[in-house]
Amino acid sequence: MIEISNLHKSYKTGSNYLHVLKGIDFSVKEGELVAIMGSSGSGKSTLLNILGMLDEADEGSYVLDGVPIKNLNEKIAAKYRNKFLGFIFQSFNLISYKNAMDNVALPLYYQKVGRRERDERAMHYLEKVGLADWADHLPNQLSGGQKQRVAIARALASDPKVLLADEPTGALDTKTSYEVMDLIQGINEEGRTILVVTHEPDIAQMTKRIVNLKDGRIIDDTLVDQVKALSHV
Amino acid sequence: MFNRDRWNEIIQALTANKLRTFLTAFGVFWGILILVLLLALTNGLRTGVTMEFANQATNTMFMWGQSTSMPYKGLNKGRRVQFKIADVGVLKEKMPQLKYVSPRLQLGGYNGSNNVTRQEKTGAFQVYGDYPEFINQRYMDILKGRWLNYSDIQKEMKNAVIGTDVVKQLYDIGEEPIGTYIQIQGVNFKVVGVFENPNTQGNNEEEANTIFIPFSSFARAFNSGDNVGWMAITAYDEYSITDIKPAVFAIMREQRTVHPDDQRAIGNFDLAERLAKLTGLFSVLSLVGYVVGALVLLSGGIGISNIMLIVVKERTNEIGVRRALGATPWTIKKQILQESLVLTIISGLAGIAVAAGVIWLMNYLLDQSGPVENFANPTVNIVVIGIALVILIIAGLLAGFIPASRATQMKPVDALRTE
Ligand SMILES: Nc1ncnc2c1ncn2[C@@H]1O[C@H](COP(=O)(O)OP(=O)(O)O)[C@@H](O)[C@H]1O
Ligand SMILES: [Mg+2]
Numbered sequence: 017m018i019e020i021s022n023l024h025k026s027y028k029t030g031s032n033y034l035h036v037l038k039g040i041d042f043s044v045k046e047g048e049l050v051a052i053m054g055s056s057g058s059g060k061s062t063l064l065n066i067l068g069m070l071d072e073a074d075e076g077s078y079v080l081d082g083v084p085i086k087n088l089n090e091k092i093a094a095k096y097r098n099k100f101l102g103f104i105f106q107s108f109n110l111i112s113y114k115n116a117m118d119n120v121a122l123p124l125y126y127q128k129v130g131r132r133e134r135d136e137r138a139m140h141y142l143e144k145v146g147l148a149d150w151a152d153h154l155p156n157q158l159s160g161g162q163k164q165r166v167a168i169a170r171a172l173a174s175d176p177k178v179l180l181a182d183e184p185t186g187a188l189d190t191k192t193s194y195e196v197m198d199l200i201q202g203i204n205e206e207g208r209t210i211l212v213v214t215h216e217p218d219i220a221q222m223t224k225r226i227v228n229l230k231d232g233r234i235i236d237d238t239l240v241d242q243v244k245a246l247s248h249v
Numbered sequence: 250m251f252n253r254d255r256w257n258e259i260i261q262a263l264t265a266n267k268l269r270t271f272l273t274a275f276g277v278f279w280g281i282l283i284l285v286l287l288l289a290l291t292n293g294l295r296t297g298v299t300m301e302f303a304n305q306a307t308n309t310m311f312m313w314g315q316s317t318s319m320p321y322k323g324l325n326k327g328r329r330v331q332f333k334i335a336d337v338g339v340l341k342e343k344m345p346q347l348k349y350v351s352p353r354l355q356l357g358g359y360n361g362s363n364n365v366t367r368q369e370k371t372g373a374f375q376v377y378g379d380y381p382e383f384i385n386q387r388y389m390d391i392l393k394g395r396w397l398n399y400s401d402i403q404k405e406m407k408n409a410v411i412g413t414d415v416v417k418q419l420y421d422i423g424e425e426p427i428g429t430y431i432q433i434q435g436v437n438f439k440v441v442g443v444f445e446n447p448n449t450q451g452n453n454e455e456e457a458n459t460i461f462i463p464f465s466s467f468a469r470a471f472n473s474g475d476n477v478g479w480m481a482i483t484a485y486d487e488y489s490i491t492d493i494k495p496a497v498f499a500i501m502r503e504q505r506t507v508h509p510d511d512q513r514a515i516g517n518f519d520l521a522e523r524l525a526k527l528t529g530l531f532s533v534l535s536l537v538g539y540v541v542g543a544l545v546l547l548s549g550g551i552g553i554s555n556i557m558l559i560v561v562k563e564r565t566n567e568i569g570v571r572r573a574l575g576a577t578p579w580t581i582k583k584q585i586l587q588e589s590l591v592l593t594i595i596s597g598l599a600g601i602a603v604a605a606g607v608i609w610l611m612n613y614l615l616d617q618s619g620p621v622e623n624f625a626n627p628t629v630n631i632v633v634i635g636i637a638l639v640i641l642i643i644a645g646l647l648a649g650f651i652p653a654s655r656a657t658q659m660k661p662v663d664a665l666r667t668e
Contacts (some may be wrong), residue, residue: 069571071662090657091577098575109570109665111266113367126575131254 017178017209018044018067025062036062038232040076044178044211049204049242051220052213054229061182063229064145066103069093080175086185098126102171104181108163110155116142116166117151123174141169145199148189161192168199173209179203179210185219197222198245203236218243259588266560273556274596276549281637284542289608291534293627298531300625302524304388304447306349306483308490310519312480312497314441314505321508330514332477334468338506340480343500346488349386352477354378354467356434365419365460367431368406370447372418375459376594378467378478386481394427394442401463407470409433410442414457431460436460436470485555490538491522514516550593550644555654568656569664585656589649590642597641601634 020195025037036059044050052060065071066078069085078085080100088096102123103109112118121138129137141150145165155163164184171179185193196221204224205211212223220226221243228236263270314330331561337352356364356376363371381397389396392413401408411419416426426440438460446457457470468474484490498515501507507514561568568581611627659667 065662068573070569070665071660090572091579093579094572094575094577096574101572105570105665107668109566109573111567111570113261118261122571123574124256126571126577126580170574180451 017046017048017081018042018211019077020067021077023063023066023078025059025066025071025149026074031075036039036232037066037073040232040234042234042237045207046177047204047207049121049122049210050212051226052211052229053215053217053220053226056215058229059232060215060229064180064182064211064213066153067178068103079156093132096133097135098123098174100177101174102174103178104164104167104171104179104184105189106186108155108160108167108181108187110163110166110170112155115154116147116169119155119166120170122170122174127174138161138169138173141172143167144172145169146194159192160188162193164188164192164196165199168196168203172203177209179208181210181212183213185214185216193219194222194245194248201245255584255587258584259591262560262584263592269556270592272511273553274599276332276552276593277593277596277641278549278600278603280542280546280549280596281641282604283545284538284637285601285604285634286401288535288608289320289604289611289627289629291531291538293611293624294534294631295531296626296628298527299524303522305520306386306388307524308348308486308488308521309386309481309483309515309563310490310494310521311481312494312501312515312517315514315516317507317511318513319508319511321511321574322506324506330505330507332480332505334477334499335537336501337476337480339504340497340500340566344493345401346484347482347497348485349382351380351383351386351481352479353383353481354464354471354476354478356467356471364516365415365431365433367429371420372415374412374415377459377461378464378471378473380464383461383481386483388447389444390447392443392445393485394440396442396444397461397463402465405465405469407436407438407466408441408463409438410444410461411440412457412459413443413445415460433462434471437456438466438552446594456552484514484614489521491519494519495519502503527649529540542637546640546644549596550648553589553593553645554648554651557585557649558655560588561585561652561656564656565659565664569659569661569667572657572661573665575607581657582653585653586646586649589652590645593641593645593648594638597638602635604629618668 020043021041023040024035026033028034031153042062046141049216052063054242055062062071068072069088070126070248080096085096111122114122117135117138120141121134124137139148139151142151145168147162147165147169150158150166150188155166185196188196200210200212201222201224210218214220221240222245223240224242225239227234273293309632314332317324317326317328317330320326332352334352339351341347354377363373364376365372365374379397380402381399384396389409394410396410397408400406409425411431420426426443429440430437431440432438469475482490484493494517498517499509501515502509502511505514571581572578608627608629613626
């Protein structure tokens with residue numbers, strides 16, 4: 017599903033360069049649930065953003081579902097993001113003046129799906145995350161956990177190949193975190209490929225594979241015995 | 250271009266911060282309001298003033314004798330210059346460019362003492378001795394009977410054409426004035442016509458308070474001999490009265506034995522010159538209206554542009570999110586442009602609507618209060634509103650252009666990182 021090799025990325029800060037990713041080789045098969053771990057500043061988000069086509073690598077190759085991702089113009093990148101990827105952010109990133117259903121429907125809007133079908137599908141995913149009754153609530157009328165579930169519904173709405181989650185539980189308390197992870201595990205059980213960036217070991221334990229980043233390199237990549245989030249709730 | 254989904258998007262975005270949307274809209278609202286109102290007021294002034302000129306031949310001047318300021322041929326200075334009836338023929342002969350030369354005489358005056366009686370009723374009116382041509386210089390609507398003719402002049406008929414206000418004062422309602430007699434300073438005149446001034450404004454009372462009698466009858470009845478009070482002189486349209494009047498004055502100086510360089514002996518009021526000045530003034534006023542309105546509108550547009558920039562800045566994160574969800578840069582740009590356009594056009598239309606309301610109210614009040622001098626029927630024609638709308642659309646697009654291109658300058662990742 018995801019194939020990257022020799023990925024490099026550096027940021028220019030003032031007059032010197034900060035080499036963040038120093039040659040990452042890494043692949044993810046369909047249906048995997050992978051945690052990307054590492055201390056703060058180790059380049060986890062940078063890697064995820066490149067995988068999400070929100071940012072570009074300086075060097076190296078990236079193939080997503082058989083499609084080489086290289087030198088895309090913004091228009092095509094937008095289309096690929098819409099078709100292939102679903103994003104889940106630490107700070108939810110819901111649009112504040114749109115209700116839950118309109119937020120979930122937004123990727124479909126950009127696919128030019130008609131309003132009726134859009135609303136139906138948005139409703140379906142809201143049901144899936146258990147928030148059907150909250151469809152017409154604005155984000156600020158929802159709790160953190162509810163917001164993240166709306167965001168997950170939104171990420172699923174366009175039926176993407178891969179979900180990319182950057183610290184999805186970073187802003188949530190432990191109990192809510194586990195509920196969100198339970199949801200993510202459920203979605204993974206249905207066969208969807210998911211990458212979760214986290215620095216919390218207990219969250220990482222709930223995935224099936226942990227990739228450890230340090231100083232821009234993968235220092236460890238191991239399969240784990242998945243802990244079911246439900247057992248903690 | 251605007252389907253329902255997009256409308257919803259735009260309306261959601263604009264109503265997300267209602268106060269700011271309102272304040273932003275206000276600048277453009279003001280601009281277009283001021284533009285439309287200034288143009289309407291200018292139009293009102295123009296209509297009002299040109300109406301004053303509309304009931305007279307404008308290529309006209311009035312000319313009268315004053316006192317000489319130089320001695321000449323043994324005559325002292327300070328002598329009164331008196332025009333004579335013979336001067337009229339000389340002027341017409343020597344100056345074929347002149348269309349009408351009407352000698353005039355006047356008796357009594359507006360607000361003067363009572364000079365006209367009919368049975369028990371009396372009134373103070375202006376009484377003029379005139380030639381038939383005068384109606385071609387000062388237009389009148391003859392409501393009943395007829396205007397003066399040359400037969401009246403030749404036979405020195407004691408006939409009179411009276412204004413509607415004279416009728417009101419001297420006759421009972423429903424009484425027929427034609428064929429009746431009125432006494433002007435004790436002399437009987439037969440009423441042969443009733444006139445009204447077309448589209449007069451403000452001082453129409455003065456006009457309707459007037460009685461016209463034949464020039465010759467006037468001279469005979471009130472012993473003015475061959476004197477002429479003053480002359481109303483109109484040139485043919487091909488000639489400007491302003492250009493040819495020095496020649497007229499020269500002839501008159503010669504006729505009246507006035508020093509050729511004596512500029513003060515003959516007075517005049519040049520209607521054509523006055524109208525030309527006013528026309529120029531109105532062109533300037535219109536221009537001022539356009540410039541001021543356009544400037545206010547421009548500042549309104551800059552206001553929208555600025556606010557849209559702030560909106561784009563504030564929504565950097567949102568734009569990042571939208572791009573992560575699959576919005577292309579053009580989709581984002583289009584949305585910003587549309588928001589700016591909708592904001593501009595709606596506030597502009599509100600401005601036009603309010604201006605139209607104010608203009609309507611002005612017209613209503615003018616109708617209620619009766620005519621106001623030099624001001625009538627302020628309107629803005631549809632062309633001006635069309636131009637204003639085009640300006641608005643352009644302003645809206647320009648206002649949105651910079652913010653829109655700013656919106657997608659950032660990489661999505663940087664946009665998302667911004668809080
Ligand atoms: N746009 C940027 N410009 C400069 N430095 C950046 C930028 N983005 C990230 N960095 C730096 O790159 C490093 C890695 O960042 P990041 O990938 O966000 O780490 P993590 O998500 O693992 O905490 C950090 O030192 C961070 O300060
Ligand atoms: Mg991070």
